[in-house]
Amino acid sequence: MNRIYTIAIIGTGARGAKAYGRLIYKAPDRYKITHLCDINPTVLNTVGDEFCVPVENRYTDPQVFFSEKRADVLVIATPDDCHVEHCLAAMKMGYDILCEKPLTDKEDECKQLLETQKKYGNKILVCHVLRYASAYVKLKELLDSGKLGKLVSINWVEPLGYWHQAHSYVRGNWRNTAHAAPMILAKCCHDLDLIQYFAGSKCDSVSSVGDLTFFKQEHAPAEATMRCADCALKETCAYSAYRIYVERWKEKGRPEVDWPYNVLVSEPITEEKLIRAIETGPYGRCVFHCDNNVVDHQSVQMLFENGVTATLQMNAFNQNSDRRVTLFGTYGMVDMVDDKITLNVFGQPAEFIDPSVQNAHEDYAHGGGDSRMIDALYGMISGERPLATSLEQSVESHLIGIKAEESRLEGGKLLLVHE
Numbered sequence: 407m408n409r410i411y412t413i414a415i416i417g418t419g420a421r422g423a424k425a426y427g428r429l430i431y432k433a434p435d436r437y438k439i440t441h442l443c444d445i446n447p448t449v450l451n452t453v454g455d456e457f458c459v460p461v462e463n464r465y466t467d468p469q470v471f472f473s474e475k476r477a478d479v480l481v482i483a484t485p486d487d488c489h490v491e492h493c494l495a496a497m498k499m500g501y502d503i504l505c506e507k508p509l510t511d512k513e514d515e516c517k518q519l520l521e522t523q524k525k526y527g528n529k530i531l532v533c534h535v536l537r538y539a540s541a542y543v544k545l546k547e548l549l550d551s552g553k554l555g556k557l558v559s560i561n562w563v564e565p566l567g568y569w570h571q572a573h574s575y576v577r578g579n580w581r582n583t584a585h586a587a588p589m590i591l592a593k594c595c596h597d598l599d600l601i602q603y604f605a606g607s608k609c610d611s612v613s614s615v616g617d618l619t620f621f622k623q624e625h626a627p628a629e630a631t632m633r634c635a636d637c638a639l640k641e642t643c644a645y646s647a648y649r650i651y652v653e654r655w656k657e658k659g660r661p662e663v664d665w666p667y668n669v670l671v672s673e674p675i676t677e678e679k680l681i682r683a684i685e686t687g688p689y690g691r692c693v694f695h696c697d698n699n700v701v702d703h704q705s706v707q708m709l710f711e712n713g714v715t716a717t718l719q720m721n722a723f724n725q726n727s728d729r730r731v732t733l734f735g736t737y738g739m740v741d742m743v744d745d746k747i748t749l750n751v752f753g754q755p756a757e758f759i760d761p762s763v764q765n766a767h768e769d770y771a772h773g774g775g776d777s778r779m780i781d782a783l784y785g786m787i788s789g790e791r792p793l794a795t796s797l798e799q800s801v802e803s804h805l806i807g808i809k810a811e812e813s814r815l816e817g818g819k820l821l822l823v824h825e
Contacts, residue, residue: 410434411787412477414441414501416468416492418453420669421506421533422483429780430481431457436784441476443468452672468492475499479787482506485579486586490515493530497522502529502787507599508591509800511583513808516801523797529786531779531793532800534599538778540761541745542600545731549604553751554735560604560716561734564597567727569650571702573666575722576621577647577689581698589700590614590814591807594720597729598803598810599795604733607712608802608824614810615818616704616720626694634692635685645693647684655680706810 413430415422422444430437439457443465444450454464465471472495480501482492490510496503509532510516523530536542549557566575575593580586590598602609631637634647643649655667655675662674670689671679684690702722709715728744738751747759785791809821 408435409788410436410438411479411784412440413437413479413481414443414477415439415481415483416443416471417483417485417506418442418444418449419483420665422481423453424665424668425776426481426483426504426780427453427457429777433780441465441471443471472499475501478502479504479783486592490519493519494522497526497528500526500528504531504533504783506533507595507800508587508807509804511587511591511808511811513805516804516808520798520801529793530797531783531786532795532797533779534596534795534800535775535779536596536600537603537775537795538782539775541742541747544747544759544761545733545740545742546604548740548747548749549733553738553749554733554740555737557604557606557714557733557735559714559734560601561732562597562601562716562718563730564594564718564720565724565727565729566593566720566722567724568644568722569654570727571722572645572650572693573689575700575702576693576696576698577691578669581696581700583699588807588811590704590706590720590810591804592700594718594807595803597718598806599800601708601716601718602799602803602806605710605712605714605716607710607714609708609806610711611709611820611822612706612806612809612813613818613820614704614706614813616701616814618699618701620702620723621693621696621698623694626692630692630694632692632695633685633690635690637692647690651680651684651689652677704814708806
């Protein structure tokens, strides 16, 4: 019989509760959620009721929450700038940890995290969920099969989607580096992790360019107002909050539970709630009149110590948000678009692979990556199987992102990752 591990969650928002929390709650033979902490009492109590957590085990003050160890495992899903503080506190208290990415945008904090883990011996899983998604698992299998020969280079395109940029990085929590990591880490932590994973080596040097080009006050149409609710363009502007949240929600069949709409309002989602949020909340602001400062496009060039080269292009200006990946080897290449894989071994007919059919998980978020990562969490804490993403590996990809942002701010200067 499996041991049941107790789980505490700090940060009961979209990822902590609605993604990881729900998956954990649906596995009562492995986990039991016993304690919650969130500074928003309304959200805290809604989630507490959903997960059947006693009222006395719900905390709005992180200091009180951290006054003693509450469970076997701590899920950290607080804002980006809290991750290091909470992770360090949890390690010192003896928790095993599931921590949302990015960990930090500071090199010295990466070092501090590794030193603290070494001192206390905690098991730590960082939420690089795409490592566990069907398409990327299949790409790694093809790479390891030897069919491509020796890997030479990687071309990686991260098209955010115009509405996702507006939601998360113009109106949302990751819009400003005063409160969140730079976008190359906040959005591309997945991509940098996978590039480093596929390259199979530490990164030697990085250069990067990019900027915030479009989402600025000077690009606001003459008719635009500060909020979409009373704007003459609310029915026609591509970035209208009304179109992104109300019209798209209707087109999806008016789901009562769905992202990103459940970021704006409590569940069950209704049209009335969404309209009220647009009228009064941060997600109803005009995209040209927000306090955002993160980029809307960025390019990163990488050279790895084993000679593999890689490029990463992140861009907001696209209809869809399907990553495009090409791995170039000495005897073949593999392309992936929208999770559909094409394998070309030189001199042989192309092979077309749809890895989504391999996904047997009920929850298909991140291509099944969320579900598989929660499975991997159990394997890690129980010792049943080795961890696919160690803290050391995660720090390596974070360092690439940190140096990429430093290079961007210095006009594309070539920088060594390990100096």
